[in-house]
Amino acid sequence: MRRFFDRLSTRLLLSHLAVAVVGAGAAFLVVRLLAPADFARRAGVGAGAGAGSVNAGRGRVLLAAFDAAINQALVIGLVAAVVVAALLAWLMVRRLLRPLDRVRTTTRALAGGDYATRVSVPRELELARLAEDINALGGALQESEARRVRLIGEVAHEMRTPLTVIDGYVEGMIDGVFTPTPARLTAVAEEARVLRRLAEDLSALSRAEEGRLSLAPTAVDLAALVAETAHRLRPQFDDARVHLALAPVPPLTVTVDPDRIGQVVTNLLGNALRACSPGDTVTLGVGVEAGQAVVTVQDTGCGIAPQDLSRVFERFYRVPATATGTRTGTGSGIGLTISRSIARAHGGDVVATSPGAGRGATFRLMLPRR
Structure with a gap:
């Protein structure tokens, strides 16, 4: 050089x-x-x-x-x-x-690897533009490295709890502290499923953020797809004593990957279920707004505080229970992140709104008609 x-x-x-x-x-x-x-x-x-x-x-x-x-x-x-x-x-x-x-x-x-370094901007216009581009590159690399480090810590944190539970049960059974009863083996299997689900979600998140999501778009009836997903998840709502309401709508044809969009609707419904307590209601709707197909998932659950609303799509971020009340169930903490990535890969988006803690929340999946 x-x-x-x-x-x-x-x-x-x-x-x-x-x-x-x-x-x-x-x-x-x-x-x-x-x-x-x-x-x-x-x-x-x-x-x-x-x-x-x-x-x-x-x-x-x-x-x-x-x-x-x-x-x-x-x-x-x-x-x-x-x-x-x-x-x-x-x-x-x-x-x-x-x-x-x-x-x-x-x-x-x-x-x-020194992503914090920056170059001073010279007075010459052309060189100043080059310096600004180099500084922008440094900022992007620094942010990417920060996300990578944060992701490693978050993954380690998410894996620590199920691994601790599995290790405790297995070690206790090996030492003869307690016998391997079906209930204890079920608990171990449940924690193993948590780890497997986390690995699958991380794989999907990695593909989504790298733009490697494999999409197979086809013309489908969005209303029928949403109704089918709601029918499949209704037993979980019934077990939690949460009412799932789906207003009948006429057919709405969109060109999307039905498996991926079904995954987004599943994630949104699962998120709404975890935010609800027995007696709450989750309303699922499909419509057209400003030329876009919109799937609306509205719940009467614990809601989202204003300071948490902008962070619900961050990886591994969970709305604090102290701010919103009790949240039922568990999740990997990246379902909404994956959902937004899938929607944006289709040219759409997922947005969240909430009047505040304890007043429910609304998630909207927006998709282009073509």
């Missing part, structure tokens, strides 16, 4: 010198060709005077003296121009390469 900058500075310096030399040479030729004739015309010295006259001899002396003076002045001017051009070129090259060298240092630091 150092050799590259040396070669670049040399080329820039030589290009400036070449321009100066060419310009000085052109000026030398123009002056040398035009100045003597113009001087002779203005001084009245030329071929019209007698060849042997005193005036003709005096004119030739004047022309010769003028030619000598012009040549000497042009040579001195040419050398001076080249020297000045070389000095100015050197200063300009240094001024140009100094911010480029800072950019090089910053990019090497970013490549080495």
Whole structure:
């Protein structure tokens, strides 16, 4: 890289010198060709005077003296121009390469993992834009690294509880502290299912955030898809004594991946169920707003406080129970994150609204009609 900058500075310096030399040479030729004739015309010295006259001899002396003076002045001017051009070129090259060298240092630091480093923005507009792009790249890399570190900690935290439970049961049964009864083995199996579900959710989240979700879009009736998903989940609502209401709607054709959209509706309904207590109601609706198909999941559960509303789609974020009341059930904490990623992969989105803690919440899945 150092050799590259040396070669670049040399080329820039030589290009400036070449321009100066060419310009000085052109000026030398123009002056040398035009100045003597113009001087002779203005001084009245030329071929019209007698060849042997005193005036003709005096004119030739004047022309010769003028030619000598012009040549000497042009040579001195040419050398001076080249020297000045070389000095100015050197200063300009240094001024140009100094911010480029800072950019090089910053990019090497970013490549080495120092994502907090930034390059100062120079005054030159083009270089300033380059520096701003490098700083934006550094900011994106720093944010990505922060997310990666946070994800590792969050995954470790999510795995710690089921692993602790499994380890405690297995170790207790090995030591003979308690017998491997069906209830204890069921508890171990349940924790293993939690780990498997977490692994599947993490895999789906990784594909979604990397843009590698495999979609198989086809024309489907969204109303029928939502009704089928609600019918499949209704036993869970009945067990929790939460009323699931689905208003009948006419067929609404959309071009989506039915499995992925069914997964989103399942996640939204599961989230609403966990937010509800016995006696609450979850209302599921399908409609069209502003040319988009909209699936609405509205519950009368514990609601979401304003400070938590903007974070419900973050990975592993769970609304604090102290702020919203009791939440039933458990989840991986990334269902809403995956749901939004799937919706956006279809060109839509998932948004959440809530009047506040204890006043229910509404999640809306918006999808383009085509």
